[in-house]
Amino acid sequence: MLDLRLYMLQRLTALIMAPLVIGHIAVMIYAVQDGLTVGEILARTQGSVAWFLFYGSFVVAVSVHGAIGLRVISFEWFGLKGRALQLFSWAIFALLFGLGAKAVYAVTFAGGGL
Amino acid sequence: MVSGLKWSNQVANETQIMTVSIWRESGDDGRFEEYEVPARENQTVLDVVAYVQQHIDPTLSYRFACRVGMCGSCAMMVNGSPRWTCRTHVSKVVADDQLEVAPLRNLPVIKDLATDMDPFFEKWVAAEAVFHPSKTRHDPMAAITPDDPMRIAASEAIECINCAVCYAACDVVESNPDYFGPAALNRSWSLLNDIRDAGQDVRLAAVGSNGGCHNCHSQQGCVQYCPNELNPTLSIAGLKRETTKALFRRSR
Ligand code: SF4
Ligand code: SF4
Ligand code: FES
Numbered sequence: 381m382l383d384l385r386l387y388m389l390q391r392l393t394a395l396i397m398a399p400l401v402i403g404h405i406a407v408m409i410y411a412v413q414d415g416l417t418v419g420e421i422l423a424r425t426q427g428s429v430a431w432f433l434f435y436g437s438f439v440v441a442v443s444v445h446g447a448i449g450l451r452v453i454s455f456e457w458f459g460l461k462g463r464a465l466q467l468f469s470w471a472i473f474a475l476l477f478g479l480g481a482k483a484v485y486a487v488t489f490a491g492g493g494l
Numbered sequence: 495m496v497s498g499l500k501w502s503n504q505v506a507n508e509t510q511i512m513t514v515s516i517w518r519e520s521g522d523d524g525r526f527e528e529y530e531v532p533a534r535e536n537q538t539v540l541d542v543v544a545y546v547q548q549h550i551d552p553t554l555s556y557r558f559a560c561r562v563g564m565c566g567s568c569a570m571m572v573n574g575s576p577r578w579t580c581r582t583h584v585s586k587v588v589a590d591d592q593l594e595v596a597p598l599r600n601l602p603v604i605k606d607l608a609t610d611m612d613p614f615f616e617k618w619v620a621a622e623a624v625f626h627p628s629k630t631r632h633d634p635m636a637a638i639t640p641d642d643p644m645r646i647a648a649s650e651a652i653e654c655i656n657c658a659v660c661y662a663a664c665d666v667v668e669s670n671p672d673y674f675g676p677a678a679l680n681r682s683w684s685l686l687n688d689i690r691d692a693g694q695d696v697r698l699a700a701v702g703s704n705g706g707c708h709n710c711h712s713q714q715g716c717v718q719y720c721p722n723e724l725n726p727t728l729s730i731a732g733l734k735r736e737t738t739k740a741l742f743r744r745s746r
Contacts (some may be wrong), residue, residue, distance in 0.1 A: 388707035
């Protein structure tokens with residue numbers, strides 16, 4: 381079920397996510413100390429290549445990591461196999477990636493001057 | 495089967511009796527049946543099973559050989575947990591004077607308490623838990639010192655009696671029929687630490703394949719129940735590490 385390739389991919393994406401999650405939370409705590417508005421956040425993120433890369437890579441890592449994890453669960457708990465399992469895994473990936481990409485676009489692109 | 499009445503009279507002479515519930519037959523005919531046996535102060539679960547077979551129903555099928563915890567053939571589910579029955583005292587596992595004995599989990603049942611161990615051992619072969627000799631009898635013996643780290647790692651995993659208790663305890667084996675399971679991977683790990691073995695590449699490929707070590711959730715059900723206090727989870731962690739290292743070696 382879980383061969384070396386998928387196992388490595390899941391470990392690797394976990395490795396990417398860990399510092400990004402810590403970075404996200406740290407910046408959030410730091411930034412909201414004196415109260416912060418949506419406008420102020422967007423003013424900093426929109427058009428910023430750095431924030432695009434930060435959240436962009438997070439979204440990619442989450443989509444891969446989550447898809448592999450749910451693949452294992454759906455196989456072990458619900459007996460999904462073969463093509464159905466393959467389709468399910470890719471659908472989860474597409475869903476997570478789609479939602480994440482939409483959010484990253486909204487926060488770093490839309491209205492900004494990138 | 496000897497009639498229940500005759501049996502009750504027989505036990506009446508003993509001081510105390512205990513009810514044991516034993517799984518009979520297999521497949522659609524499978525069911526628990528209750529037997530009354532003497533509640534002796536000092537008896538193992540295997541003693542109870544043998545008592546039923548010798549005094550109540552000679553058609554009861556079960557497997558044992560050594561009776562001293564060496565051969566690994568007597569494992570059964572006792573009150574829901576996998577145990578080596580020849581070394582499990584009834585007093586330690588009995589709950590509310592009830593004892594339930596069933597065939598080992600995760601294996602096909604042949605009849606009553608006897609399971610078919612073939613899938614278990616086929617997975618040993620699939621996991622390359624077999625020795626690949628690298629020398630002939632004319633070569634000198636390999637010099638391995640007792641304090642060699644590989645020798646120590648092998649020694650920690652080596653005292654396996656192939657009882658399949660860990661295999662029955664493993665939830666991943668239950669949900670993934672392809673998973674090799676703790677015992678096979680544990681043996682593969684001890685062989686990976688044997689410098690005399692010439693099959694390390696095929697072994698790493700086997701334990702890194704679909705049914706291999708990366709399926710393990712590391713929750714240590716196997717460790718909890720292994721009667722020889724081995725740690726298959728640790729061995730499997732070693733396999734995960736070595737397969738990962740081999741991946742980087744290959745890509746260099
Ligand atoms: S630690 Fe791994 S091998 Fe042991 S019971 Fe859990 S999943 Fe099975
Ligand atoms: S590792 Fe322990 S529980 Fe598993 S087969 Fe060997 S002795 Fe039995
Ligand atoms: S009969 Fe040999 S280990 Fe129990």
